[in-house]
Amino acid sequence: MAENGGISADEFTRLQTQLIELRTQNYEIAEKYRKTKDENNSLQERVESREKELQKYNKLMKLPGFQAFTKNKGKKSYNEVVEENERLALQMQRHEEDFNLQNKTLLEEVSRLSAERDEIENELKKTKRYKTSPA
Numbered sequence: 001m002a003e004n005g006g007i008s009a010d011e012f013t014r015l016q017t018q019l020i021e022l023r024t025q026n027y028e029i030a031e032k033y034r035k036t037k038d039e040n041n042s043l044q045e046r047v048e049s050r051e052k053e054l055q056k057y058n059k060l061m062k063l064p065g066f067q068a069f070t071k072n073k074g075k076k077s078y079n080e081v082v083e084e085n086e087r088l089a090l091q092m093q094r095h096e097e098d099f100n101l102q103n104k105t106l107l108e109e110v111s112r113l114s115a116e117r118d119e120i121e122n123e124l125k126k127t128k129r130y131k132t133s134p135a
Contacts, residue, residue, distance in 0.1 A: 056082060 007015070057078070 060078075060081075
């Protein structure tokens with residue numbers, strides 16, 4: 001300590017050096033934390049993906065012919081079956097969308113024709129009134 005109650009230049013320099021070292025360590029730890037957190041998130045996503053695959057596999061295991069399927073190596077592999085299943089599900093979804101579009105179009109056409117029919121009926125009624133009214 002300096003005579004006036006303050007700290008000496010050497011002590012100040014030493015404290016300043018320690019502060020810089022501590023800040024450097026803090027930045028390094030923060031960077032390691034960020035990297036570890038990113039890696040943890042990545043691993044968590046992989047675990048979730050694997051869990052979904054496991055759920056699909058467990059569902060397949062419950063199907064009656066699946067054990068025979070897995071024993072026969074000459075047949076399609078599990079991945080091929082899953083890919084085909086996903087492809088067929090997408091195809092079914094597209095067919096469903098096409099059906100909904102056709103259904104909507106037909107309903108609009110029916111509605112239009114119904115309105116046109118009502119208009120023709122009204123015109124027909126007016127024509128009949130005109131013919132039956134005394135002139």
